[in-house]
Amino acid sequence: MSTLRTRTAPIRLGTRRSALAQAQSGHVAAALEKITGHAVELVPITSEGDTNRASLSEIGGQGIFATRLREALFAGECDFLVHSLKDLPTAIPDGLVIAATPRREDARDVAITRGGTPLHALRAGSRVGTGSPRRMAQVHRRAPHAEVVDIRGNVDSRLQRVASGELEAVILAAAGLSRLGSDSPLRREELGLAEWPTAPGQGSLAVETRTDAPADLLAALAALDDHDTRVAVTAERAVLEGLDAGCQAPMAAHAVVEGGDIRVRAVVYASDGGRRIGLDVTEPLNGEYIRRNGSGNGADAADGAPPMHAARAIGLSVAHRLLDQGAADLVSREHPSS
Template identity: 85%
Template sequence: MSTQSHTAAPIRLGTRRSALAQAQSGHVAAALEKISGRPVELVPITSEGDTNRASLSEIGGQGIFATRLREALLAGECDILVHSLKDLPTTIPEGLVIAATPVREDARDVAITRGGTPLHELRTGSKVGTGSPRRIAQVHRRAPHAEVVDIRGNVDSRLQRVASGELDAVILAAAGLSRLGTDSPLRREELGLSEWPTAPGQGSLAVETRSDAPAELLAALAELDDHDTRLAITVERGILEGLDSGCQAPMAAHAVVDGDEIRVRTVVYSTDGGRRIGLDVTETLNGEYIRRNGSGNGADAAGGADPMRTAREFGLSVAHRLLEQGAADLVSREHSSS
């Protein structure tokens, strides 16, 4: 395949092999083909997260799906990657850039049951499946009499464990279900973001490429980028980054851009769900928070405002407030008793 003829050369999109990863990569591929006028081909890559069956809470969810894909991108095996943003560590490796964050899908979690019993009404001893430390803590709070079962596996296998009666409920991301177009007789309970905030970046995709990618590829990817989505996830990831060094407890953060304001809801939980520290903060997107190419307080030496840098700093300041309120202490009891 010659990369000389830019008009015809396919754009190679690296993706995990799971049905969900291929589905969400397919959505991006279709949009990019329209913008660029070039075919986009999927390059399936096996990540550690796809082969290591250990619990996510043991091996650490962050990065296990991304590392192998990023190695392939840096080695030139593909031209772009599509990630679920919530799986990406906050540090972007040297030589790579998140070139687009398309419009965010539904950021909520859903509880899936056979009969539609709400999570908080599940009987004592009911089995609820999830492998996420955040969701485990939230289930403990919402359904304290239920038993949490640590599970891995793709969406279909999780749904099957509910359908078969092995589990009474599983917690899944709404965005994943809609991207897969899953048609199931099982019942869904949407979990509201005010009481059940989700992981930083949940519902969002990140399109990553090399910093030295051809200008026309970067320009095509820029057309996929949604400014408000990027602002919101930059705040959320700023909170995660700020907590990372000071707090290993399960956490959630969800930000929304509404007119000239950005609102963020963030909670840090103890691992058993018994305690939590939460903040709701609203910032105005003017002055420091200039959205596009304005000048003023947010202007820096590069000329023009950098709203993303300011959004990250806002997230870091929220994390600092959480730590001041004792967020890092939420795991200390569990760690000292082990």
């Protein structure tokens, strides 16, 4: 591979073909162009998740949006990738590295309706669309008299199903709407994270490349990284990893860095929303948690663990506590973790 200093061709960014994927990749491309002074070219790649129209609850959990992109990266078809972090398996293949997690957008979900009726106030039998088992369980809890409809499709097609009256509401990620610049006349209800936590990594992007990429490319990508975002999503993804439940499990995890501490909220749901097991913990990121709980090696305990190490240990501990409280009865565990 040539270095950035010697190359004349654009830096190639591999991305899914969807409008949302290309919009969020475009934001990363523009930021990287400012850092490097080099043009960045989007390389659209079709993933299995874009062509397989089966329910995500049936085909999800094994990196269906990431596998083809990673094959293209290994094959030299592009120089780096941009993923929606919530779609990325927790196990990173040998030879790849998440070089950056840019600052997170709004992590909330939103309910989209025609008239602005809150989700909990929808009339009995109202049809609410989502393809996420986690959101399905949450809709069952928030609007138990509604009918949940398993849907696929891009953001525009989902909005159209509400506008046409086919559905009374759909649940979407606030970050996706923001990145697309959606100006739909439909009404939106922001769903607060305290009562409606979202998927690990929601609102975050993962910038991934090969471990043998040129050092100056790795350095340029690292400049896109937001420290607090990376710490938070490290904890969230560790909860998912510890549950060993897969990307499409009915679970949520959201973390926030507050000064020298990290607060992690995690919930596992029964698929019908009838039962939930949750935890809300705040722990220090300075290694005190690891020293107190005996995690990590002696050097970590003596010198104060790096925040990423502490965040991962805290996330795994939250997962184990959820399992101890019966979460294993609510999720289908799968291998490899994703």
